Amino acid sequence: MIKKIEVGDLRPGMYVHDLNRDWSEHPFLRNRFKLASAQDVEKIADLGLRYVYIDTDKGDDLAPSGDSNQFTPAQTSEIHRSAAIEPIVAAVPIAEELRQARHVYHEAHSIVRDMLQDCRLGKQVALEQARPVVTAITESIFRNPDALISLLRLKRADQYTFQHSVAVGTLLISFCRALNIERAEIELAGMGGLLHDIGKMRIPQELLNKAGKLTSAEFEIVKGHVEAGRGLLENTFGISPISISVAAEHHERYDGSGYPLGLIGEQISRFGQMAAIVDVYDALTSNRVYHHGTEPTAVLKTLLEGGGSHFNTRLVHQFIRTVGIYPVGTLVKLESDELAVVVEQHREDLLHPKVRTIFDARQRRFIKPRDYDLAKPSCNRRILSFEMPGRWRIEPTAYLRQ
Known part of the structure; x- marks a missing residue:
């Protein structure tokens, strides 16, 4: 199936069907090819394109909404095992x-x-x-x-x-x-x-x-x-x-x-x-x-x-x-349809940071900020996806000062 996607959604493993550019206007040997690496993605980003066409029959498809960029527990476990670095405790808040x-x-x-x-x-x-x-x-x-x-x-x-x-x-x-x-x-x-x-x-x-x-x-x-x-x-x-x-x-x-x-x-x-x-x-x-x-x-x-x-x-x-997988200061959407700012990392649990909810995406209104530690078993909040702050006209760092 041929699908039009944004360049920012390209990943290694996808098959590029059409760049909307003549062969002489891009650095690849063929007009149609499989993305083999992060560098291939970087080269396409440098072309100044907003959209490309991929063939999902010959390569990877976009993952379902909310899952495309999630790290799996197995991946994070391998990161922890391989990285072997001690977490640094901040000297000041x-x-x-x-x-x-x-x-x-x-x-x-x-x-x-x-x-x-x-x-x-x-x-x-x-x-x-x-x-x-x-x-x-x-x-x-x-x-x-x-x-x-x-x-x-x-x-x-x-x-x-x-x-x-x-x-x-x-x-x-x-x-x-x-x-x-x-x-x-x-x-x-x-x-x-x-x-x-x-x-x-x-x-x-x-x-x-x-x-x-x-x-x-x-x-x-x-x-x-x-x-x-x-x-x-x-x-x-x-x-x-x-x-x-x-x-x-x-x-x-x-x-x-x-x-x-x-x-x-x-x-x-x-x-x-x-x-x-x-x-x-x-x-x-x-x-x-x-x-x-x-x-x-x-x-x-x-x-x-x-x-x-x-x-x-x-x-x-x-x-x-x-x-961190969710760097401090990034904006995320929770399964509860709340937008939250990541306020602190758990260096030993990268998938479950501390977040501060600030916005109700369903009702499209700001809410009283509230902190949640996603690593606690009792917490009923989970990250669904990353959100671009510009889309919501939110400046996440403003909520780190609270």
Whole structure:
């Protein structure tokens, strides 16, 4: 059966019947093909399409409503077994950290924007500007990682490059923290995250902002941002090899299918492998000029299903443990037809976080907030699906301060 679906609903295992593009206008060898990996999904998202046609007789179908992006208990059990990381107890409550985290986020965005724009004008990379930002992000993550990470979804499509840089740096710092990496190395990796796309400042803006599909020649030019970034950073006094590896390897893939060097497996540094996961996660969950962001839970499942080929599977499991299947600050719909904001993770039970109900979807009205711990056997609430906040005109982070 031929079915029209949104690009955000594509998953590895589906069979693409029609992209509505000529063969010369997409990077695949055939017009009809089975999606083999998360990277295939990412390539289609980068085409700027909103819809594609799939053939459910030749590949996977959409799961029934409410179930398409759910993790199974078996999957979460494997994540817990493989990840083998100790849960981190927040030093301060999220409501207390949010105000400081908001200040850190806006300051980081402002400084990274200025740094990248200066680089576009031919100026040297100003590490002295970035170091206080990295330290501030790290300190916020150490106090309560969920606060700052919950703010990363507040992106504007026209500010994507700068906000993506801050997001990758922040997520990488949190990832490193969860793996109990030494503080000094955490900050060096975070610096690499902030600067991972600095090479794009050497790429023509009209290509970076192009709404339609890039030609093969244009795509090769854009891919050059990695080597350009490596060159810029290698000529920056005081830069760490760890920071350089993040920028130089974030497009490498575990199976050797990445670029620019086609490194395989452990030829890619640990920080490069981590950066690749973080970069794809934030790119796919972000709204861009040509692409509506996909829900975090769906992206995590896509990463999990592609983990054995493009990414180190154990690191994918550890990243999911870091951000959670239902990240704090996300909006979910319960079986009771209530909308709720995820307010706290159970790191040992990723399927059942603590939530705060705020809206009656059936009667379409706000309700008095009430907290539920979905992990308690006595709780009669269950998550049905993730909801895009824009659809309901709800800002979830506003309900984390209560």
